[in-house]
Amino acid sequence: MNDADDDLNVPIRSEPGEVGLVEPRDFVTTEPFVFDNGQSIPGFTLRYETYGRLNAAHDNAILICHALSGDHHCAGIHSLNDRKSGWWNNLIGPNKAVDTNKFFVLCCNVIGGCQGSSGPSSIDPRTGKAYGITFPAVTIRDMVRTQKLWLDSLGVQSLYAVIGGSMGGMQVLQWAIEYPSFVKRALAMATTAREGAQAIAFNEVGRQAILQDPEWNHGDYPKSGGPRVGLAIARMMAHITYLSDASMDRKFGRKAVRPKSPSSAPDPQVSGLKPPVSDSMEGIDPVAPAATFDVRFEVESYLRYQGQSFINRFDANSYLYITRALDQFDLAATHGTLEQAFAEVQAATLVVGFTSDWLFPPDQNRAIALALLRAGKRVSYAELATDLGHDSFLLESPQLYELVRGFLN
């Protein structure tokens, strides 16, 4: 898809307060791109969406950066039948905290991803086959540098703000460092300038679940197949780290699921994974089996659903690549110290930590703000008291909306 002759401004559905119907577009370049590790690909695609209008001065653009499992679809709906809006629809829209009446909001799927942007599941034009793990290793900086090429192509000459949470927050920091005069405001939430050992450890277990799945086959698998079990396990585990003990207890506690009658159909929630044990045990034991490992608690059913829905939308190799990008991100190591990393930053910065976030805890967010402060930069730090865990940044929060609105005005 050629972007040059496109109208950048997606039609806005008339429903007040909502972005409404949107459609994704593709930025396609045939210029080779050289990754941080020195390897290159002969061009790439970034899939993106935009909401609102770029003004005449070209200075009202806000870039949204997505997290590990997110994508370019951060607001609006793709069809009138859509049950779910984009992942940050509560924050972005007419008169919302990120006001699409005032701002031209953009979001793209990261390089290395699998929602339309080039990544391991894309076809390598040199071989006619999917890259698989011959796709170059991706860094947060590679994500940012490819985004800059895309923004240049759209005529965006500066960013009024760049906003993101979790891995999106890493991109925000990298943007402020990499293109200091381009970025006017940087808002990073629930993020870190480098992961601790525990976060790396969880990512490693997820990767092992994928790598050790026989269907992974060194990354060479058909689009509809692959290490679905390994990816589901990785996602189920990771999902726990996005929540909090308190929020899980409130939502699920020890609530039991209603036992299924033996004749009932398999739970559609787990239809892609192997059915629960009892459903496949017919004929093994003439009486009831002594022990089954069916879903007993609601939280189990919920997690199985999370695993199941993830494998239908995410590529396992992309999961490997992007978790590696997360683990390798280390601004202090790259620049000597965190203050040195921020030495050239010009953006006004807001960092937001969430008290119940145990994946990228408040301490790690505060450390970013402190380093910016020590580097003599304009920075604010806010810590929001929530008990919703890492995913707090994605959830309804009037407090967060006020912070964002205030920062942008």
Added chain:
Amino acid sequence: MNDADDDLNVPIRSEPGEVGLVEPRDFVTTEPFVFDNGQSIPGFTLRYETYGRLNAAHDNAILICHALSGDHHCAGIHSLNDRKSGWWNNLIGPNKAVDTNKFFVLCCNVIGGCQGSSGPSSIDPRTGKAYGITFPAVTIRDMVRTQKLWLDSLGVQSLYAVIGGSMGGMQVLQWAIEYPSFVKRALAMATTAREGAQAIAFNEVGRQAILQDPEWNHGDYPKSGGPRVGLAIARMMAHITYLSDASMDRKFGRKAVRPKSPSSAPDPQVSGLKPPVSDSMEGIDPVAPAATFDVRFEVESYLRYQGQSFINRFDANSYLYITRALDQFDLAATHGTLEQAFAEVQAATLVVGFTSDWLFPPDQNRAIALALLRAGKRVSYAELATDLGHDSFLLESPQLYELVRGFLN
């Protein structure tokens, strides 16, 4: 092995302050045992060890209860070449907090386990084949009731104390409830009267990793085979929950492993799992692969080692059974309220929580003590400030030793 004609007292090696050489024994009964779920087996075995001597009054016995992946070998060594002592050797021994000069200390592998006690990997005498998942579902109460039969056979007429952490602590509580006049003192650490949703969730992901491994085969697999990958994934993940963010950061931080030369032999630590990607990628790419998923950080190498060593000593079906026992344990639900659960308790009780334990957090330990207090029982609660996570109860801690010593004297 018949216990009737055995000397109960294992020879004590003369080395001062150490239990020394010990050997496991088996309690074997051919009396059918009826599990909580109503199903039965025609007799069972419990493997156990004892340290110290039962006194003439038969009133100096202390029972140690082990956690999920523990076993009967809690002190001493099995041979002079042993590099590792039993898992609670720091606590148990001559003049130690649990003083084997004064007490007769016993510990057995739980029913449902795989270290010599009857469990899914044991042979069902009725079929001549391993039980697999035809072994009845096991509860914490089943563990305790089988232990009582074993103690009866040894002539133990009361327990001076029963001590355990984590799942061992659940058994401690169940002992005090089930046999009120038999148990004089109960010491439960790092435990819970019922798991929260997050703990259940982690156990469920571990079970799914096993259940979805094709080698699981509905629980029917050869002793040397089975779902080794799934079990390793389950263990790697669970291991993270036994530590703390702070302790992992102190131990590993973001330390990188030394890159291997291409010609080096595969890392022996991961020899049982499939080798790292780069070792098996020869011939796929004539140049270096674009992305490999080798170990990069020390914490990854450590976790792979944990997964690897676990699959060499633990049975996957036992892991399923025992995690289910943990998840199903719910004293309040079983008895109406936690106070009612403790209504008949006669033991003096000490509950110990650890500040950095996020698997069974201090709150859950305090709740046990408060319920005992409300039920009018003799109870103390201690909260130890550590940053070592759930496993704090197993680690060197003069504070803990003093608490235990004080409680026993």
